[in-house]
Amino acid sequence: xxxxxxxxxxxxxxxxxxxxxxxxxxxxxxxxxxxxxxxxxxxxxxxxxxxxxxxxxxxxxxxxxxxxxxxxxxxxxxxxxxxxxxxxxxxx
Numbered sequence: 677x678x679x680x681x682x683x684x685x686x687x688x689x690x691x692x693x694x695x696x697x698x699x700x701x702x703x704x705x706x707x708x709x710x711x712x713x714x715x716x717x718x719x720x721x722x723x724x725x726x727x728x729x730x731x732x733x734x735x736x737x738x739x740x741x742x743x744x745x746x747x748x749x750x751x752x753x754x755x756x757x758x759x760x761x762x763x764x765x766x767x768x
Contacts, residue, residue: 697721698738698749702761705751709758714751722751730754735764 701718711732715722718736725733731754738747752760 696738698736698747701736701751702749705758705761707758707760711753711756711758714753714758718751725750732756 697718701714701721704717705714714734718734721736722734723736725735727733731752733753734751736749736751737745740746748764750762750764751758752762
C-alpha cells in the first residue's frame with residue numbers, strides 16, 4: 677500500500693512537469709522581451725513558425741502523457757522584441 681502511494685505521487689509529479697511547457701514559458705515571458713532571452717527560457721520547445729525581415733513567430737506546444745499535442749501558443753516578435761502571445765486561429 678505504501679509503495680503504491682509513493683509510486684502514484686512520483687508518476688503524478690512527472691506527468692505534471694512533462695506537460696506544462698506553455699505555462700513554463702508564458703509565466704516568464706513579457707512584452708518587450710528580447711528574442712534571445714525567450715529562446716533561453718523556451719529551449720528546444722520553441723519551434724520556428726515563420727520569419728521575415730521584420731518579424732519572427734515561434735510556437736510552443738503542450739503534450740499529454742501519450743505524446744499528443746494538447747495546446748499551442750504563438751509568440752510574435754518584431755525587431756527581436758516580443759509583441760504578442762496568443763493561441764492562434766483554430767481551424768475546424
